[in-house]
Amino acid sequence: MNYFLTVYTTTATAWAAPAIFYPFGSSAGDIEHLEFDNDSFQYVDFSAPFTYFGRKYSSIYVNYNGLLTFNQSLTESHPEPFPTYGNEDYIAALWTDLDDIGIGKYWYQEYTNGSVLDQATQDINQYFPNRGFTASWVFVVTWDYVLTWDMNAYDRHSDPPITFQVVLISGGGFSFMMMNYGDCAAISYPVEAGYDTINSTDYHVIHYHSNGSYIPNLKNTTNVNVPGRWAFLVNNGTENVIGLQMKLGSYLDLTQTQNIESVLQLGASRFPSTFLIGKEELTYHSS
Template identity: 70%
Template structure:
C-alpha cells in the first residue's frame, strides 16, 4: 500500500517537473535564426551604398545653358562674390574695343548687370533707354541683383584658343558675307540666387538670375552677344539692351518698372537662337553706303517737331533691328509734307533716307 502511494507521488512529481520545463524552455535554434533575420541591421556595404547614393543626389553640379560661353572659376575667370556690397571691377582690355566709333581700353563690370566705360555705376537703378546722356551702356540685364540674394559675377578675356574659334563661327552665322575672324573676346557673367546660403548658390537649388555678355572684335568689326538663362522674376526695375552717348544708337530688349517679364528672356532672340541676342556695334572698315528709302506714313504726331521725328525714326530703326537688320546704321529725315487733301484726318506724311 505504501509502495503504491509512493509510486503515485513520484509520478505526479515527474509530471509537474516535465510541465514546468516545457513552459520555461528557450526558443529553438530555428526560431532564433528567424528572429535575427527579421531584425538584422544593414551591412557595412549597404550603408556605404546608401551614403554614396545620397551624396550623388545632393552634389550634382548645375550646368549653364549651351549658349553660354565658359565662365566661373572652372573656366579660369576672375570672380567677385557679391552679398549686397555694390561692388564693381575696373578691367583693362588687352585689346581696345570699338563701340559705335568710340575706342575703349577698359570697362567697369558692375555688380548690377551693367558694363560702363567712363565711370562705375554699381548702385544705380536702371535708366530707361534712350537716356540721351553722356555715357555708353551695355546692359545685358541691369537691375538690383545684389538685393535679391547672393551671387557672383566673373569675367575673362581671350586672344586665342577655342573661344575665339567659336565666336568667329557664331558671328559668321548671324552676320554672313563678312568673313569675320575674331581676334579678341571678353566674357562677363552674372550668376545670382535668391538665398543667403552659399551651398544653395553653388547648387542653384533656389530661383536664380543668370546671364552673360560677350564682347567680340576683329578686323575693325565689333559685336556683342547677350545670353540669358533662367531669370527669376523680381520686383525691381529692369533694363536689357544698350545705349550710347546722346543715344545716337540704342536698342531696348526689355524695360519695365518690375522684373515680372524677365523669366521669358531665355525664350527671346533676334538671331533665332532662344536666349541669345546679337548686335553689330562697329562696322569695321567697310565703305559707308547711302540708301534712299521713301516711306509714306500716317501719324497723329506733329512731325514738324524734332522730338516727334526722332521718336518715330528710332521706333522704325528698332523694328528693323528686331527683324534682323544690323544695328549699325543711321536714319535721317529729308523732308516732311502734310497732305490734308488725301487724308481728311489731317495726318502727316514724311520721307526719310537711311545710311547703312
C-alpha cells in the same frame, strides 16, 4: 510588432550652364568676384581696344548691378529707361538691384587666342554672314546665380537663379556684342536690358519694366533665332555697305522711277553692285 523604416534618397542633378553660354567660372580660368553689395564694381583694362559705336575704349567697368560702362562706374540699382540722352555708353545686360550679400559670383576673362575665339568666329559668321569675320579678341562677363540668398542653395544651384552673360567680340575692324540669358527668377525691382550710347545716337531696348516679373521669359527671346541670345554689330552703329544689291521682278521694273534713281545713284559708287532680275543676275561696275 515589426517596424519598418523606409529611407528615401535623392540624387542631386549637377548644375550645368545653358548651352548658349560661353565658358565661365573657375574651370574656365575666370577672375572671380563675390557680390557684397550692388554698389560695387570692377575696373578692367583691355589688352586691345574695343570700338563701341565709333569710340575706342581700352577699359571697362563691370558693375555688379548687371551694367557695363566705359567712362565711369555706375552702381545705381534702379535703371534709367533707354534712351537716356546722357553722357555715357551703356551695356545693360540686366540692369537691376542684384544685391545678394556675397553669395552670387561675377566672373570675367579676356581671350586673345584659343577655342573661345574659334567659337566667337563661328557664331558671328552665322549671325552676320558674308564678312569672312575672324575674331581676334573676346571679353566674357558672367553674372552667376545672383540674387540667391542661401549659400547652400548657391552651392547646389537649387534656388531660382538669375544667370546672364555679355560677350564682347572684335576683329578686322568689326565689333560685336552678344547677350546670353539663362534662367532668371522673377523679381520685384525695375529691370532694363539692352544698350544705349552717348546722347542716345544708338540704342536698343530688349526689355524694360518697373518690376522684374517678365525676366523669366528672357531665355526664350532672341534676335538671331537662338533662344536666350541677342547679338549686335556695335562698331559704328550702321552697316558698312560695300556695293549694293537689288532684287527686281523683271527687266520692266528698271523703268520704274524709284529703280531708275537707284541705278543712277550707282554712278557715284566705286563698288560692284548686284541686281537680281527674275532668275538672272547682273553685276554693275562703275568706271
